[in-house]
Amino acid sequence: MEELKNKVNEGLALPVMEAFYTIQGEGTHVGTAAYFIRLGGCDVGCVWCDVKESWDAGKWPILAIEEIVKGALEYPGRMVVITGGEPLMYSLGPLTKLLKAQGFRVHLETSGAHPFSGEFDWVCFSPKKFKKPHPSIYEKADELKVVVYHNSDFDFAETHAKNVADTCKKILQPEWGKKDQFLGKIIDYVKSRPIWKISLQTHKFMDIP
Numbered sequence: 001m002e003e004l005k006n007k008v009n010e011g012l013a014l015p016v017m018e019a020f021y022t023i024q025g026e027g028t029h030v031g032t033a034a035y036f037i038r039l040g041g042c043d044v045g046c047v048w049c050d051v052k053e054s055w056d057a058g059k060w061p062i063l064a065i066e067e068i069v070k071g072a073l074e075y076p077g078r079m080v081v082i083t084g085g086e087p088l089m090y091s092l093g094p095l096t097k098l099l100k101a102q103g104f105r106v107h108l109e110t111s112g113a114h115p116f117s118g119e120f121d122w123v124c125f126s127p128k129k130f131k132k133p134h135p136s137i138y139e140k141a142d143e144l145k146v147v148v149y150h151n152s153d154f155d156f157a158e159t160h161a162k163n164v165a166d167t168c169k170k171i172l173q174p175e176w177g178k179k180d181q182f183l184g185k186i187i188d189y190v191k192s193r194p195i196w197k198i199s200l201q202t203h204k205f206m207d208i209p
């Protein structure tokens with residue numbers, strides 16, 4: 001037990017809620033086939049989170065990173081998305097290194113609420129009001145993807161846009177349950193401030209994972 005805990009601390013074994021091959025449904029790489037690795041555990045507590053089952057890390061099996069990579073190798077796609085839960089709760093150096101050694105492009109979905117770790121080809125940073133981001137995320141973000149659930153989220157998005165690199169893509173994504181209320185506003189917003197783009201959770205329309 002103690003040995004397993006040490007392995008998790010070192011990032012050599014990680015709690016995996018699920019892993020599945022699907023189509024990236026959101027953001028800049030929408031439409032691309034990718035193997036998703038969903039790590040268990042999150043302490044951010046977004047009221048509208050669409051994977052609340054992921055929050056308790058203790059519910060999910062701890063797998064050696066070699067096992068995790070073996071799962072990804074079963075499919076022809078060579079893009080992996082590490083998500084959660086909140087993946088930055090873990091030390092992601094060893095897993096990302098192993099994935100890259102096997103020829104994968106490695107992407108991250110994160111709230112940035114914990115110190116950055118790992119080697120990534122693409123980092124999607126989705127900041128949350130419920131737990132403020134760690135400063136290490138701002139220079140790593142390739143994509144800033146803000147979920148719009150409330151009118152104040154437009155200002156929240158602008159505040160974060162000031163702190164990421166100029167080259168970082170800036171994206172607004174309606175919260176799934178509020179999209180009828182906010183889609184019109186987001187469309188008008190993007191038309192008047194074209195540094196922003198819209199992302200919809202297309203996998204939910206396609207009814208795929």
Ligand SMILES: C[S@@+](CC[C@H](N)C(=O)[O-])C[C@H]1O[C@@H](n2cnc3c(N)ncnc32)[C@H](O)[C@@H]1O
Pocket residue numbers: 042048049050051083084085086087109110111112125126145147173174175176177201
């Ligand atoms: C489930 S989170 C896991 C990764 C990380 N904890 C995070 O929040 O970025 C994956 C992505 O889904 C977004 N998301 C979660 N629930 C959502 C919802 N109800 N509507 C729209 N986007 C949502 C998050 O903001 C994040 O960009």
Ligand SMILES: Nc1nc2[nH]cc(C(=O)O)c2c(=O)[nH]1
Pocket residue numbers: 022023024025026083084109203208209
């Ligand atoms: N198809 C699909 N695309 C996604 N992009 C980000 C997701 C996530 O939960 O991190 C996600 C997801 O859960 N499914």
Ligand code: SF4
Pocket residue numbers: 042043044045046049050051052054084085086111128
């Ligand atoms: S940070 Fe991500 S996984 Fe955690 S509660 Fe928020 S949306 Fe869900």
Ligand SMILES: [Mg+2]
Pocket residue numbers: 050
């Ligand atoms: Mg999702």
